[in-house]
Amino acid sequence: xxxxxxxxxxxxxxxxxxxxxxxxxxxxxxxxxxxxxxxxxxxxxxxxxxxxxxxxxxxxxxxxxxxxxxxxxxxxxxxxxxxxxxxxxxxxxxxxxxxxxxxxxxxxxxxxxxxxxxxxxxxxxxxxxxxxxxxxxxxxxxxxxxxxxxxxxxxxxxxxxxxxxxxxxxxxxxxxxxxxxxxxxxxxxxxxxxxxxxxxxxxxxxxxxxxxxxxxxxxxxxxxxxxxxxxxxxxxxxxxxxxxxxxxxxxxxxxxxxxxxxxxxxxxxxxxxxxxxxxxxxxxxxxxxxxxxxxxxxxxxxxxxxxxxxxxxxxxxxxxxxxxxxxxxxxxxxxxxx
Ligand SMILES: Nc1ncnc2c1ncn2[C@@H]1O[C@H](COP(=O)(O)OP(=O)(O)OP(=O)(O)O)[C@@H](O)[C@H]1O
Ligand SMILES: [Mg+2]
Numbered sequence: 001x002x003x004x005x006x007x008x009x010x011x012x013x014x015x016x017x018x019x020x021x022x023x024x025x026x027x028x029x030x031x032x033x034x035x036x037x038x039x040x041x042x043x044x045x046x047x048x049x050x051x052x053x054x055x056x057x058x059x060x061x062x063x064x065x066x067x068x069x070x071x072x073x074x075x076x077x078x079x080x081x082x083x084x085x086x087x088x089x090x091x092x093x094x095x096x097x098x099x100x101x102x103x104x105x106x107x108x109x110x111x112x113x114x115x116x117x118x119x120x121x122x123x124x125x126x127x128x129x130x131x132x133x134x135x136x137x138x139x140x141x142x143x144x145x146x147x148x149x150x151x152x153x154x155x156x157x158x159x160x161x162x163x164x165x166x167x168x169x170x171x172x173x174x175x176x177x178x179x180x181x182x183x184x185x186x187x188x189x190x191x192x193x194x195x196x197x198x199x200x201x202x203x204x205x206x207x208x209x210x211x212x213x214x215x216x217x218x219x220x221x222x223x224x225x226x227x228x229x230x231x232x233x234x235x236x237x238x239x240x241x242x243x244x245x246x247x248x249x250x251x252x253x254x255x256x257x258x259x260x261x262x263x264x265x266x267x268x269x270x271x272x273x274x275x276x277x278x279x280x281x282x283x284x285x286x287x288x289x290x291x292x293x294x295x296x297x298x299x300x301x302x303x304x305x306x307x308x309x310x311x312x313x314x315x316x317x318x319x320x321x322x323x324x325x326x327x328x329x330x331x332x333x334x335x336x337x338x
Pocket of ligand 1: 070073075077078295296
């Protein structure tokens with residue numbers, strides 16, 4: 001099972017962000033945030049100067065589909081597992097995470113569910129799929145065993161499994177990665193969470209199943225907030241209300257999906273979107289610009305993107321830019337007009 005350990009968050013840490021309506025769209029303004037993250041910094045416990053996340057600030061509201069993009073190693077999974085309260089014991093989390101105004105440690109775990117990148121971290125290897133799914137449904141919906149079996153079968157059909165009764169008799173190791181991924185999605189949906197975190201949930205699935213899963217999430221979103229990590233810019237643009245771009249542990253751009261697609265302000269976002277026009281219908285996998293993401297141990301003061309950027313100014317090398325702009329689109333760049 002899950003080998004990670006929950007870690008309570010501590011008092012607010014360094015705030016490099018300007019306070020403001022980060023992540024708030026006009027549509028959502030007015031309703032209180034379901035998820036509120038302030039100054040979230042995640043460091044290695046034994047090397048606190050190494051930051052995996054740097055002062056992340058984000059608000060999500062009920063009904064919102066938020067896409068998080070960024071190249072491999074940018075910190076997407078660290079952010080997801082920290083919000084879930086299951087960050088690795090090697091990490092130390094500083095900052096604030098609130099759900100409906102309450103500290104993460106005071107909130108019922110069942111209010112949030114996560115679809116993990118690796119189903120093997122989540123599914124119990126010694127329990128049949130049917131047992132695991134039925135157990136969840138029985139707890140959440142208070143159903144009898146027979147009713148729970150029927151509900152479990154329906155959930156499996158919803159994620160594109162045509163032979164649910166056969167699948168429920170199997171153990172995770174008897175199924176492909178894609179099938180386990182679907183089971184995990186069904187289990188997360190069965191939790192009826194207020195916050196659903198999906199860490200690249202569809203990358204192991206074929207295109208038809210991907211669409212089926214995304215359509216299912218679309219139906220469910222009115223009752224929850226969805227944080228969806230993806231490498232597919234097309235999915236991000238077509239499905240999400242807002243997009244956040246994570247680079248080297250920092251949210252470098254966040255805004256309404258249409259604005260970020262039409263006028264990306266950060267040079268990194270521009271590079272991502274220029275590689276393949278995202279709405280062209282062609283393959284839209286995230287394409288990184290030349291150069292490489294600095295490892296967490298090699299991150300310097302100043303902008304983390306400076307070494308890959310064509311518009312680097314002197315100030316970029318020594319001052320980390322803060323997110324700023326209008327609520328609908330914010331960017332952390334000293335030279336976003338370049
Ligand atoms: N427990 C840990 N101890 C040390 N470093 C870690 C730990 N967990 C993650 N990291 C490092 O943190 C950085 C971010 O990792 P993370 O898994 O969040 O990236 P990601 O954006 O999810 O990448 P991918 O797209 O490949 O899933 C990486 O450099 C990774 O090596
Ligand atoms: Mg990841």
